[in-house]
Amino acid sequence: MAARGTQRNSWRVTVDLHIHHQRGHDWVFAAGLVGTGGHVWLERQHAGRTRMLGRITAEGDAIVSQGQYHSMYDGPGHRARACGDAKGGQLRVCTAWH
Incomplete structure (x- = not known):
């Protein structure tokens, strides 16, 4: 499941x-x-x-991943989605809920 934010200043989240x-x-x-x-x-x-969990800050232009060591249980009664933003909170985007 993926989400892509709108492009601004030639950057996309x-x-x-x-x-x-x-x-x-x-x-x-x-x-x-x-x-x-x-x-x-x-x-x-x-x-x-709704709670925000495991916020990671990118130190370069590479892909940032929470990795499986930060995986979260998504069982009955729980829903989860991935979110991201560019520096300064710009271009925030989230996937659909799973």
């Missing part, structure tokens, strides 16, 4: 929600191309509340 199945449950993590100073994070929704 792209995030992906990766889902893997382990021990009968879905686990998710986020990866994104956000540029130096941008951020990638997961948002989790449970019982009507």
Whole structure:
């Protein structure tokens, strides 16, 4: 599942929600191309509340990933999405909820 933000100043923010199945449950993590100073994070929704989890700041123009060591359980009653933004909070984009 991927989302791409609008382009501004020749830059675009792209995030992906990766889902893997382990021990009968879905686990998710986020990866994104956000540029130096941008951020990638997961948002989790449970019982009507949304929390931001695992915000990572990009130190270069490479892809930023939370990696599987930051994976989050996405089981019954939980929903998750990947989000990202460019430096200064510009061009924020999120995937659809899973």
